[in-house]
Amino acid sequence: MTSVSTRSIVWARRRRSWNQLGDQFRRSRTGMLGLAIFVVFAALALAAPVLFDSSQLDVTKATGGVYESPTARYWLGTDDAGRNVLALVVWGARISLLVGLCATVLSMFIGTAVGIASGHFRGLIGGVLDRLIDWFLVIPFLPLAIVLATVLGKSLLNIIIVIGVTSWPATARLIRAQTLSVEGRPYLERAKALGAGDLHQMTRHVLPNVMPLVLANTTLAVSISILSETTLSFLGLGDPTAVSWGTILDDAFSTGAISAGAWWYLAAPGACVVLVVLAFNLVGRALEDILDPREGPQ
Helix, strand or coil, X not given: CHHHHHHHHHHHHHHHHHHHHHHHHHCXXXXXXXXXXXXXXXXXXXXXXXXCXXXXXXXXXXXXXXXXCCCCCCCCCECCCXXXXXXXXXXXXXXXXHHXXXXXXXXXXXXXXXXXXXXXXXXXXXXXXXXXXXXXXXXXXXXXXXXXXXXXXXXXXXXXXXXXXXXXHHHHHHHHHHHHXXXXXXXXXXXXXXXCCHXXXXXXXXXXXXXXXXXXXXXXXXXXXXHHHHHHHHCCCXXXXXXXXXXXXXXXXXXXXXXXXXXXHHHHHHHHHHHHHHHHHHHHHHHHHHHXXXXXXX
16 A cells, blocks of 8 residues: 555655656747748648649659749649649658657667666776767767678668667767766665665666756757668669658759759758758747756746
8 A cells, every 4th residue: 555655645746746847848939830831831741632642652653844943833832843842841751750759769769778888887887888878979870880881781661770779979978978967866775785686776766867858858869860761862872762861852953943043942841851850949948947957848
């Protein structure tokens, strides 16, 4: 009975903390603006099959002319094959957001696990994990991602894996620093004295205390993942059978859209990347301000 009562008190405190976070976030204008932008793009991505038939992505079924400028029929013009650029951009949002979110989840999982373990364990295990983080941090991200993408091959799953396994070190370093701070608190010392194992300490005591930092860092990491997907796809390392904002930019560049004056072919996906990255950065900065104990919510 005591155990159940204690657990209910803990969950009540956590729910109260999350409710307070939600209330403070709703008062943040920049955070709500970023969330609104993301919701718009997410809605477009989900509604892509309803708004535009997938046949509009097929070059053999294109109905427009080559590089038609924006008109009432084609709001964002057409590409070199006569396809509707608006349809390409809307369908491309599905892949770009999917890769960005999935790669971020993978990156956060690896970074959080390695960060907590490297901060909790002492001796050989902690030292090896700390050196592993340093090793990944000193390697330039883009060359490593290009090498891995080339070795693994061109597919969405491989792009997610490449971005996830190359973007976790910065998160691990942040989580490790926070873990070292939590490790010195009295309640964790009491847990050790009562015989709590390493896994219990890390999951029940350390993880809940670093979760706010993980949450804030996740929103910032999504924008980095989307930019990474766009960069890799622009370099021709993305899935050639999937339409994303990166592959659209790659096609526009390789088919000479710049020299042809088809600015809309480049501007549309480029603007989408900028807006989505801005949205996640606004949400992330708002969460940072709220969760930072030295500052109040903006």
